[in-house]
Amino acid sequence: MVVVGSGPGGYVAAIRSAQLGMKTAVVEKDAVGGRCLNYACIPAKAVLRAADVLSEVQDAASFGVTVKSIEVDFPGVTKHRDKVIKTLTGGVGGLLKKNKIDVIEGEASLTKDGNVSVGGKEIEAKNVILATGSVAKPILGLEFGDRILDTQAAWLLSDLPKRLCVIGAGASGTEIASAYGRLGTEVLLLEALPQILPLEDEEIAKAAAKEIGKQGIKIVTGAKVESVEASGKEVSLTYGGETEKFDYLAIAAGRGADTDALGLADVGVETEENGLVKVDGALRTSKKGVWAIGDLTVGPALAHKASDEGVIAAEDAAGQDTHPIDLDAVAGVTFCHPQVASFGMTEKEAKEAGHDVVVGKVPMASVGAPTVYGDRGGMIKIIGDKKYGEILGAHIVGAKAAELITELVVARELEGGYTEVARTVHAHPTFSEAVMEAARAADGWLIHG
Numbered sequence: 406m407v408v409v410g411s412g413p414g415g416y417v418a419a420i421r422s423a424q425l426g427m428k429t430a431v432v433e434k435d436a437v438g439g440r441c442l443n444y445a446c447i448p449a450k451a452v453l454r455a456a457d458v459l460s461e462v463q464d465a466a467s468f469g470v471t472v473k474s475i476e477v478d479f480p481g482v483t484k485h486r487d488k489v490i491k492t493l494t495g496g497v498g499g500l501l502k503k504n505k506i507d508v509i510e511g512e513a514s515l516t517k518d519g520n521v522s523v524g525g526k527e528i529e530a531k532n533v534i535l536a537t538g539s540v541a542k543p544i545l546g547l548e549f550g551d552r553i554l555d556t557q558a559a560w561l562l563s564d565l566p567k568r569l570c571v572i573g574a575g576a577s578g579t580e581i582a583s584a585y586g587r588l589g590t591e592v593l594l595l596e597a598l599p600q601i602l603p604l605e606d607e608e609i610a611k612a613a614a615k616e617i618g619k620q621g622i623k624i625v626t627g628a629k630v631e632s633v634e635a636s637g638k639e640v641s642l643t644y645g646g647e648t649e650k651f652d653y654l655a656i657a658a659g660r661g662a663d664t665d666a667l668g669l670a671d672v673g674v675e676t677e678e679n680g681l682v683k684v685d686g687a688l689r690t691s692k693k694g695v696w697a698i699g700d701l702t703v704g705p706a707l708a709h710k711a712s713d714e715g716v717i718a719a720e721d722a723a724g725q726d727t728h729p730i731d732l733d734a735v736a737g738v739t740f741c742h743p744q745v746a747s748f749g750m751t752e753k754e755a756k757e758a759g760h761d762v763v764v765g766k767v768p769m770a771s772v773g774a775p776t777v778y779g780d781r782g783g784m785i786k787i788i789g790d791k792k793y794g795e796i797l798g799a800h801i802v803g804a805k806a807a808e809l810i811t812e813l814v815v816a817r818e819l820e821g822g823y824t825e826v827a828r829t830v831h832a833h834p835t836f837s838e839a840v841m842e843a844a845r846a847a848d849g850w851l852i853h854g
């Protein structure tokens with residue numbers, strides 16, 4: 406097995422292949438761990454965590470803890486970020502070694518007979534998994550560099566900007582705004598659509614916007630950017646007839662599959678019009694012996710989706726029976742504060758799809774833990790179908806949403822419904838009791854509320 410790319414898709418595919426007895430190599434043109442660990446998910450979460458710590462310290466007085474002076478030491482934040490990256494990428498390197506997986510440095514392309522070529526050298530491969538991820542796409546005819554940042558560059562800044570504009574209030578753009586806004590940057594977050602987090606349930610996105618708007622961030626939805634001019638020192642941006650100047654402009658408005666170097670067309674691997682690689686439920690491409698996973702294929706561009714597909718592709722290559730990934734059960738999380746997490750249908754989508762919709766909704770503060778921990782904001786919303794108590798989707802805004810969502814994903818994957826979640830005993834006092842209460846609300850017997 407030769408896996409191209411060592412991100413969360415590639416390294417997991419490689420480990421699963423090795424576990425299943427295949428002699429396995431990973432080709433990586435940059436750094437082990439892929440974009441996720443080196444430039445994207447992990448640095449983002451490390452900086453966001455610094456913002457969370459700051460918020461908690463700022464709130465310390467309400468717990469009776471006096472902090473005399475609070476200061477953001479941004480070099481200290483970047484040190485934390487870089488240490489996290491080093492620790493986690495080192496961990497992946499260790500796992501590859503432990504599983505006796507060769508790491509080949511260089512840029513790979515496919516050869517006509519289904520092998521992999523790296524730096525002019527052909528590596529024989531019975532099976533190939535493509536896991537080369539995605540790259541950011543600029544908009545408005547701009548080019549990334551200097552003052553115009555893609556989302557990765559936004560997380561790797563070494564100085565805290567004074568003024569930052571973010572275009573695109575999807576998960577990535579909202580996270581950037583939330584982190585820098587709380588760390589002290591004046592942030593303008595522009596979104597062309599009518600709500601931030603456009604993929605989220607309207608009510609949830611509204612609740613998130615209300616909280617985020619208090620964090621040094623000006624949110625403008627329905628925004629139309631008219632022009633952008635960047636000099637070496639600043640960016641001048643005009644929207645809605647107003648011109649403002651920023652230290653940086655971060656563009657969080659879409660990514661495209663990174664396939665240029667692979668030579669897909671030359672070897673008969675078919676792609677969609679949008680550049681994604683065509684695959685079947687087992688992630689097989691149109692060329693026998695070649696699989697594609699992660700950001701290269703249809704579905705949300707998320708690390709855990711990439712990893713799950715890596716497992717499916719490796720197991721299929723090993724001749725095992727596999728099941729296609731259930732994209733409706735892939736949760737997406739925005740790690741702003743409060744966190745936003747969801748999977749499956751929104752209330753509107755469920756109604757449009759003709760379900761007999763039931764909504765189980767509770768404020769986070771309906772149970773004890775959020776008050777104990779001083780983080781009472783937000784709500785949980787379960788969208789169900791009354792006939793069998795099926796969970797069609799779930800939407801959470803609040804502290805720990807990222808952790809809470811998994812319970813509902815697991816319930817759904819085990820073919821449980823909100824009725825089962827409602828009758829599952831949850832430890833007290835925990836935030837997860839709010840999940841149980843939302844399930845009870847859906848089932849018609851909310852206790853706390």
Ligand SMILES: Cc1cc2nc3c(=O)[nH]c(=O)nc-3n(C[C@H](O)[C@H](O)[C@H](O)COP(=O)(O)OP(=O)(O)OC[C@H]3O[C@@H](n4cnc5c(N)ncnc54)[C@H](O)[C@@H]3O)c2cc1C
Pocket residue numbers: 409410411412413414415432433434435436438439440441442444445446447449450511512513514536537538539556557560577663666667698699700701705706707708709710711
């Ligand atoms: C700023 C940001 C924050 C994010 N935060 C999250 C998050 O919190 N949670 C989440 O789930 N997702 C997050 N994502 C999305 C996540 O990063 C991707 O979905 C994930 O990295 C995809 O994994 P992958 O294995 O497909 O590819 P990648 O992680 O992109 O790895 C692909 C690897 O392939 C290598 N490569 C490319 N071409 C070649 C070649 N020809 N030869 C050899 N090597 C090659 C690249 O160098 C790279 O290392 C975030 C994305 C961004 C941009």
